[in-house]
Amino acid sequence: MAISLIDTFRVLASFDPPRGSLRGAPWEAYVDWAIAQGLAPLASYNLEYRLAGGADAPEWARDRLLSIYSGSVNDNVMKLVNFKRCVDELEGRQLLIMGGAAFADTLYPHVGFRPVLEISMLLRRMDVDAFAGYLAQHQFRPEPDEPAHGAVKVVSDGRTPIFLYADVLGAERRTEVQGIFERAKPMKMYGPSIFRPDLEDAVLLVCLEQAREGYQMPWLSYLDLRELMTGATSMGSVYSRPVNVAVLLERAKAWRLERALYTSLSILARLFPSMAESLKPALPPLRRATRELLERLVVIPASEPGKMSHVRGSERLRRLLTGQ
Known part of the structure; x- marks a missing residue:
């Protein structure tokens, strides 16, 4: 029985995937698409460890997804450990981590399930230049291109881009942004200055x-x-x-x-x-x-x-x- 791409996605994106065969899944389309969507690590784990017999997925598909999973685990650990070393001793600031770096250890049963391609941070505007300067001491340099995705600055050490945001709701709603900081929760693993929304x-x-x-x-x-x-x-x-x-x-x-x-x-x-x-x-x-x-x-x-x-x-x- 043919299985649609969306149904394949739902099964392999679950933390508790339903048992059954995916023999008829559109593997040729799914594998490349899942890799591009950041879904490959979780899909691979489900196929290798949660679904009996790899849910009858073809060996080539399992091998390709597994290589992405292994790479995701190593890449996440490298990026997050290096970031921790940079900010662990920073005191007297309140800097918020958003997105994947805030979610990998709080939403996902394994940090490798959630690829962290970049680190996104929300800062008060007055802290942006100072923090960028602090990161420069750890080999993070400004990216030459214009900042994308609404960021004020983007710095990178050649492996991990860090997007620095301020006034994410617009300059006219700074009171609401201040509320984000006031409600933020400490991320003690990264030292006293790092928080998450x-x-x-x-x-x-x-x-x-x-x-x-x-x-x-x-x-x-x-x-x-x-x-x-x-x-x-x-x-x-x-x-x-x-x-x-x-x-x-x-x-x-x-x-x-x-x-x-x-x-x-x-x-x-x-x-x-x-x-x-x-x-x-x-x-x-x-x-x-x-x-x-x-x-x-x-x-x-x-x-x-x-x-x-x-x-x-x-x-x-x-x-x-x-x-x-």
Whole structure:
């Protein structure tokens, strides 16, 4: 029996994959796509250790995914240990780690499941230059190209790019950004100056990133969002608690991210139908016309593997989603 690409994704992206054969899965399409989406390490672990007989996957597919898994483990350890050495003794600051580096040890049962390609950090604007200078003492130099993804600066040691962000909600909402710092939780493993966003803030920051990328980013981001919205039940971490939906909705309104939250959660519900009902209370109450527009232009195409592409007026849509 033929198995679709999306069904293959759902099985191999699970922390508790259902038993069964994937013999009829579209392996030729899935392997390259999963590698590009950052999904290969978790998929490989499931095939090698969770699913009997590798779920009948072809040997070449298992070998290729396994090589990515092994590389992800080593690469993550190298990057995060090196970063720890750089910042462990830094005192008197409050610097927030966002994204993969904040999630690998809190949302995923193994740090190798969540590839960390870069380290994203949220700083107060007055700390950006000072921290960039501090990192320069550890061989991190400014990247020659214009900073991408909304970052103020990007520095790299040739192996690990570090994206430095400030005023992520826009200069007019600095009070809301200050709230992110006030609610942040310490990351003691990285020393006294390193923190990570609280749960509801982390959810909205993921939605903000997805919206700014026009929902054309690796699907690994949806696994991050899935685990945040389910309270990281596989872990016992700072994110292992139910999302406070009332707080999430209130904050989304204050941040002007209601459209982005609606879009991201709607995509998540399509990718993982078992979550759809539990996500409904967290969907902001948008106007019907707005919902239909977002569904047609973003939610439906972004929920199909390889189907999302920039639509006409996508820059205007991005501004609409991010409240800018």
